[in-house]
Amino acid sequence: MVNRVIQQFNLKVVSINEVDDSHSSTVYQCNLVNGENVFLKIPHTKLKYVRELEAYKLLKDRVSIPNMLDYWPGDDQYPGAFLLSELKGQPLTNFASLTVAYQIGVLHATMHQIQPPTTLQLTGIQDEFPNWSNFVERQFYSFAEDVKEVLDGSIYSQAIKKFESMKRQLPPSDGPSFIHMDFRPANIIVNEDKVSGVIDFESVRFGSTEIDFTKLYRDFLRFDCSLYLAYKEGYNSIRPLIDLEVVLPFYQFTDAFNSIGWCKRRGIEKNALFLKRNISILENVLL
Template identity: 25%
Template sequence: MKPEYLQQIPIAQKGGQIKELTKGFSSDKKYVIDDQYLLRLFPKKDKQERQIEYDTISRLNELSAYVPKTFEFGTLDSADMSYMILSYLPGQDGEVALKDITQIEQYDAGFLAGKELKKLHHLNAPEGTPNWYNHKKHKSDSYLKRLKNVPLDEHIKSLLKNYIRLHEHLLIERPNTFQHDDFHPANLLIHERTLSGIIDFQRMDWGDPIHDLTKLGFFSVKASVPFTIGIVDGYHDDIGGVTDSFWELYTLYSAMHIVSALVWGGPLGIYEKMLRYSLDVIVDHDEFSQLVPKWYID
């Protein structure tokens, strides 16, 4: 039985088959309509920022066919909800699907994901977007301050703080472009053994495009090392290969991400998991004496 508020949305009203989606961390209510449309509903109070997300997705679809198309944005006043309707992209998320394809297929899918992400980074930030150095350094300083209260070995705290302080100058004059800000296998779809879509733009932001690759060593390698290597290689395909300057920024952002993950891990009840992942990244970079992570070169 369709929820009553769906009767107020023409596409849903006409839809023959409507299935609710419950997977994922988003608080949106999500429905698939006739395997063609994805309906996302959210509180009306979030309408303004979600309109920006919707408009950005529309512009990103012009850059990559792996981004959903946009169809409708509206409000259900009676339900105090707003909604967007996007095209429904087929496939399973990479965390589930990658284990069922070969390592060569994993690499190829990652390579394509990296190439498509690079296309999305051609979308420049709106005029008036804060300077990346000031924005990122302010957040990093705040997290480093809060790291003092995290029950973590003092050697690791010093290691992270010293590395970040020594290299944060790399943030100066970095470009401001679109950031997906949650780019990892759970938000990348696999269908018929290859990449079929990039989804979940709710955390989108603006800043250094390289920052979008921050979570590769944290989450993506856990799903598939070949896929993760493919992302890095595909992202750099148009310039002939991975550069040292990329790894310098990537490693700095990895250190910063560890700090934020450990700070937030406690309140979210996942500190032990974040600590394990963080220690893996530290080992991969040989306590930040090595720029290129072991998973890429081994």
């Protein structure tokens, strides 16, 4: 597969390494003969390919992202591929500075300022905002059958009741906004004290911003109050931040539930640690 894509883009490659922590695409870092580093991204499905392509068109010159150097629409065997420039730096860690946390807030809010376009027809990025509650419900129950095979029956029943109860208490949705749906440290690139940009747009939607804070909070913001405050300050400099304390409990719960279903689909053994972590989150909410 990768050789086919390299030939398609006519690349002169010195070395190639597969990138870790990419779940819905295969990603390779390529060092070229001219010393340049580029990335090959091969989505697992055609829909993910189309979403990513449309996202690059929407975000170009508005949000800091890699340059799309080329793209290939695929053939009967492969759904397509992208040739992307390198964002200098490394994925975000918990040792980031307040300056970086502030910049992440600015970046996130800038994405959320983007609304469904009136001049560009989209076929991959859906606008879920008009029926946001139904979208959240569809996502939850689409994983429910998988989760049912993993959890104890009584815990599963509690989770279903909890979802229905918490959903009724949500405030009005905030949007429509461009939402990343996987805004987490692995997808935020930082170079020393500067945020280089954000990557990975195969799950994006238009919808309510409230769902888009969950993974960043889970993996970064909750560990340091000062970073959390700096992030909020950065976000508020672009657009008003919703009351996260009101919506986070619901989305942390649904994210944990859906992640358990994801582990079942993708393989319990190879995702054992992630599964254990999300079962623990779910049980803590239920208790």
